[in-house]
Amino acid sequence: MSSHRIDLVKYRSLWFGISAVILIPGIIGIIACCVRFHAPLKPGIDFTGGSILQYEFAKPAPVEKVRDILDKAGFPGSQVQQATVAGKEVVVMRTKAIDDEGQKRQLDQKLTSELGPFTMLSQDKVSATVGPELLLNGLVALVITFCMMVAYISYRFMFDYALCAIAALVHDVLALCGIFAILGLVLGTEVDSLFISAILTVIGFSVHDTIVVFDRIRENAKFVGSKGVNPVSGEEFRKTFGDVANDSVNQTLARSIYTSLTVIITLTCLYLLGGVTTRDFVLAMLIGIISGTYSSIFNASALLVWWREFKLTRKPKQPKPA
């Protein structure tokens, strides 16, 4: 047992350091996104408005030709890509929102006459007026979830537990957004309204994980000040809050890792084998859940210990247990 023990308090700077290594490039990515896309992440049509058409042509359709047809049909500056969707070669066209259905019909006719028949795999349109509405709804949902979680944890635990859980949660959301900001810059990954539900799920999972650890700390808190034996030197000592938190984290460690593994297994299956449409959504959840597990083990509890110690040093009357 003792060989697998993680010392939360002693290596605190290491745990926070690992987080920083992930978060800082992410934050830089988010800033870069703000400069390039005027948004913290590369927004998809759900937020900016636009149309995405996925057509499978019977004959190979050269990307330049498609772009040319789009230009002439009144959609200059459209993005055209070749992609493999559902095992088929598909042309993906991203244009401004096509509000005039007559124009759309003409475009379809032109594509057929110049490139041959095609099958429509999917077409999505979000007009520019709904985009901000979807974004606002998403942000409202995020804020409400935050508040409700703080309220719930404060009610079941204590306010400082809630603050630490939220800190861990912000860590996870930042890590997720940071990685997606970088993906947006490098691969052009866009975020849609499903991304907001990925964030909310990650919030749920992160708090879920943190609660399990905190639940154990709450249960073990009665041992603060009790006698402990140093396994190496055999010396007796009085347990501090840090020691108790350490014990608690180690007691729940196996569970934290196993649970995350089962979720990671199912999500990986979904990522590799599931539908194309939800791939980025699943990737977002995977990142968030890995980060959530890490932060609940290493950040939330370490932060709680740090905070409690900080409070103790501010109350000089109470002798610090050695």
Add this chain to the structure above:
Amino acid sequence: MTSQWKSKSKKGFSTNIFKDWKPWAVIGVLGWSLFNLIQIVPQTTLEDWQKLGALPPSELESTIVDRAKATPGADKMNLYEKEDLVKQLQEEAQTSNNIQVLGHFHANNKKYVVFTSLKLGLDLRGGSQLLLQAMPAPPTVPEITPEVMRGVETVINNRINSLGVSETIVQRSGKDRLIVEMPGIKDPQQAKDRIGTTALLEFKELAYTPDGHRYWKDAGLTGADFKHAQASAMTAGSVWHVNFEFKPEGAKKFGVLTTRLVGQPIGIFLDGQPTDRTADGRPVSIAEYRGVNVHEPILGGSGDITGNFTKEQASDLAVKLNAGSLPVPIKILEERTVGATLGVDSIQKSVVAGTVGIAAVMVFMVVIYGLPGLVADTALILYTLATLAAFKTIPVTLTLAGIAGFILSIGMAVDANILIFERTKEELSNGRSLFMAIENGFNRAFSSIFDSNANSLIACCVLMLFGTSIVKGFAVTLAIGVIVSMFTAITATRALLHLVPKHLAIFGARHKDKAKEVV
């Protein structure tokens, strides 16, 4: 000492109770799930249902009424029985559109089909979802009132029905919006063309401005005065026109107008554009439009619109005129259309991902925990069946995101088992007997299971309240999963664990089992 005695006798009592109901609850849930999920009917019956299900909503209703009348013994039925019969037929039609065949078998010279019928969303079946917004049209309609919306809804409903597609839904959303769902639609572009236009038909007369410019002046007669319109071929064959008949009042107005304008043109405009078409199908420009010359007063209240129409254009116009014109213009705010091929691919992939995901988690549990892992796996199978049965009963429309939520919830359902097993192992290493370790494991893990699940549910509720339809689908499946897992992972696993014979040494507890029980 006395308190220990008490607790011991109490324990014996609760043991009996638990031996009584928990395994039964498990069997009950399993039975309910299977009964709900699996349906078996003869192939011919199913085909008959599917024939009903393929009808567009307007025809479906009359066909069902006809069928109910033709049912043997229908004349002897009372009102309630008749109502039930109609309801049953409606359900059968609806079921037939959402069928996932599991297998076939032959018995008594008949072919039977085994199937389940989960409701699949448009992204899995293929189809189109549109979000429409009614735009105010000042000065006539400065604001979208509930009355205006009712008019819009009726017209859109008529137009969609005229497409002849089954299972279409038109739903109000908010103050000025409509959600239109058209599963399995073959030509979404045609649907959008038909929905999107106002179809305001106006008759205009030529007038001149003081400085001699020619323009078309409103003659005060619109498509609202129509009784009926119909497309028909001109003698030549390839050119079509639209015949119409006015309502009595409209006929009077038309008679007065044509009497006044003998020898002069009348302009016919659809949504502000001349109805005449150029060779490429676009309306001719207003400057070039010459209108239709009136040769004699038309007093019979009928006439026709000529304009070089193709067959499709003419019937489209007739449909629009019959459906009525929209009181205000409509804008398509959002469109999500998925072709049938992508839908089929998504279903197959989701099934594979789900099966592999569950199997991998099950293997993982056995590798980590051995026999108790197998117990958790049994609970997981029960969980999967019960959740799917819940989806079917409620019913939840399964979307791709919804399936992702369900598969995610599998990972979370196992979490409760892991928490409990880890606790049980700890209790065993503290010297408890196997029975007490399991009981303590469950009791002490409960608070963290409850708190963490309550939190997941909070997140789900917020998603349901504020999310878009995709997001809602995800939240609903996740929430149902979390609730069902509270039963299967706690009650079912507990009952099953106690049923495992003690000599099988679960959690490596054989040697401790022989130790005397310390309470």
